[in-house]
Amino acid sequence: MxxxxxxxxxxxxxxxxxxxxxxxxxxxxxxxxxxxxxxxxxxxxxxxxxxxxxxxxxxxxxxxxxxxxxxxxxxxxxxxxxxxxxxxxxxxxxxxxxxxxxxxxxxxxxxxxxxxxxxxxxxxxxxxxxxxxxxxxxxxxxxxxxxxxxxxxxxxxxxxxxxxxxxxxxxxxxxxxxxxxxxxxxxxxxxLSHSNLDFQLRDRPLEDRVTEHLSGARDNIAHPFRLYRERAVMGRHHLRAGKYSECSIVLSTSMEAMLVALIMHIQWEIHWPAVDTSSAIVDARKLYDTLENRSTVREVLSKSLGGNWTTSASAWERWNKEGVELRNRVVHGGHIPSYREAKSAIDAHSAMVAFLADRIAQKTKLYPRTALKAVGEANLRKRERWTKHIADFSRDIAPSENDWDSSFIRWMEHVTHRNG
Incomplete structure (x- = not known):
């Protein structure tokens, strides 16, 4: 029977x-x-x-x-x-x-x-x-x-x-x-060992954090660094919701946005303050057009930031194996990833972001604006990289310069929109 x-x-x-x-x-x-x-x-x-x-x-x-x-x-x-x-x-x-x-x-x-x-x-x-x-x-x-x-x-x-x-x-x-x-x-x-109830328990400390954020200075919603974070949050949400395919795809989009934004932000800083000149825009466009190639992305960032980009233990190779390859199997091969595969992609994404932050933190003298924008004071202090140089720059020079966010967003519009 x-x-x-x-x-x-x-x-x-x-x-x-x-x-x-x-x-x-x-x-x-x-x-x-x-x-x-x-x-x-x-x-x-x-x-x-x-x-x-x-x-x-x-x-x-x-x-x-x-x-x-x-x-x-x-x-x-x-x-x-x-x-x-x-x-x-x-x-x-x-x-x-x-x-x-x-x-x-x-x-x-x-x-x-x-x-x-x-x-x-x-x-x-x-x-x-x-x-x-x-x-x-x-x-x-x-x-x-x-x-x-x-x-x-x-x-x-x-x-x-x-x-x-x-x-x-x-x-x-x-x-x-x-x-x-x-x-x-x-x-x-x-x-079942999960809870997908329609209601949420009220979180007072979380409300206090939101109040503090909304009452203070907020990031520009169009900034690429903000867009990468939003997509990373979306990927983690898809994992919790059991949407593993969507998780892998949106994580890949998040990392692509992060890598391109970081390269272009470094280029923007290299040309600062003459970022709107024709030569700066032309140079940036030439580089931007090559960034669909992963090997070019690795080459540019390894030269700019240093660190381990080649061994199998590197965050870059781990992301390519557990993030990029999974995304390609999902998009091109119809693969339906498991929870473990999606969770591994989340972990590899986090490790890659941490690696990039570590490398930027080591380059505060070369790229102080990128370090302050992409890593921030709190994370630089966490990495023991809030040096006298970056502290003096943040206090004495940064407040007197034109708004970095508006400048970079406008600059990216010129780089990516050829008819603009």
Whole structure:
């Protein structure tokens, strides 16, 4: 006998799939080298369109699961009306997922479910099956619908179980047939190791930090150093949300923005204060046009800042391996990264940023404006590089100069916009 696992997953949005459409997938373990009949697993999903819950709060996704189980005939009468008119009212799609209790893969030794193989756990297998359909719908409709991750699951998940006799593999590809509603039993309430509640606890210290920032001098929103930071924050958000592909892509964009901005800021400082001259703009444009080549970026920055850029242990090589290569596999090869791959890219990004800050901190005499803008006083002090020279420069010279942010932003506009 095969034991089946069933659960109902509210998507949180409307997926335009016909009600009660049933789709079955068969997953093979590609690492065994052959498509053995005894080495595959079946997952069947059905879609329901339910009234969208507008109350919010803790019970919304729980109620959606119960309502879907009632519609499937597993639970007794539910308090929500079953004759809801889905043609006229707002709806939320719930995916009814059934797969096998015994996974195709052995369980991962890691405790974090985000690092498990999709075929090592029935819940993860069900998510994998649902994502295949969601991506098909995106291609069919040319509209974007979010795929699912472990982090997108309700923190309370109700599961049901049933036992079925395996089918004859020679007669059909199916391993089992869907049990009738009365054969399903309530199995478990799973408390997942994450919290994606709709509300946030109030953070008074964080509010104080924001108040202090908004009350004081703020960075220009268009400055490239600010844009790189915003994209890095977005990458970390995607990791927490389980959007690993988006994480890898936006991290790569962040690092590209950082590296180009740093090179151009150094060039801007080299020409200071005559940054608006024709010769300065022409020289910068020639350099800017070469920065799509990673080897050129490394060559320019290694000459300007020094440090280790070539060994396998260097932050540069680590970023290229764990950040750039991952991004290329995602963008060009359709690779879906794991949590561990995305987390490694985050760590490599942070290590590269720290390395750049370390190198700039060693060059405060050559590039004091870049050091103050890209690293800042607090981080220079942290690195014990708040020297008498940079302190005197910050106190006596910097306040008398034209606004660096406005100058650099205007200069970058001239460099990147040829008709400007």
């Amino acid at each position: 095969l034991e089946l696992v069933r659960f109902f997953l509210p998507l949180g949005y409307y997926l335009p799939v016909p009600e009660d459409l049933r789709i079955t997938n068969y997953f093979h373990d590609l690492q065994v080298g052959v498509f053995s009949k005894s080495r595959y697993i079946q997952a069947t999903i059905v879609f329901q369109q339910l009234p969208a819950e507008n109350s919010g709060g803790l019970t919304t996704r729980t109620a959606a699961q119960s309502h879907a189980a009632h519609r499937a005939g597993i639970l007794p009468d539910h308090k929500l009306a079953s004759n809801f008119d889905t043609e006229k009212e707002a709806v939320e799609t719930v995916v009814d997922i059934v797969t096998e209790k015994l996974p195709l893969r052995t369980h991962s030794p890691r405790e974090d479910p985000r690092e498990w193989h999709p075929l090592s756990d029935p819940i993860m297998t069900g998510l994998h099956a649902a994502n295949i359909v969601i991506r098909d719908v995106v291609h069919c409709t040319e509209r974007y619908f979010p795929t699912l991750s472990y982090e997108s699951l309700p923190f309370l998940l109700f599961t049901y179980s049933a036992h079925v006799a395996p089918l004859d593999h020679i007669a059909t590809d199916a391993r089992w047939e869907m049990p009738s509603p009365d054969e399903w039993n309530s199995d478990a309430i799973i408390y």
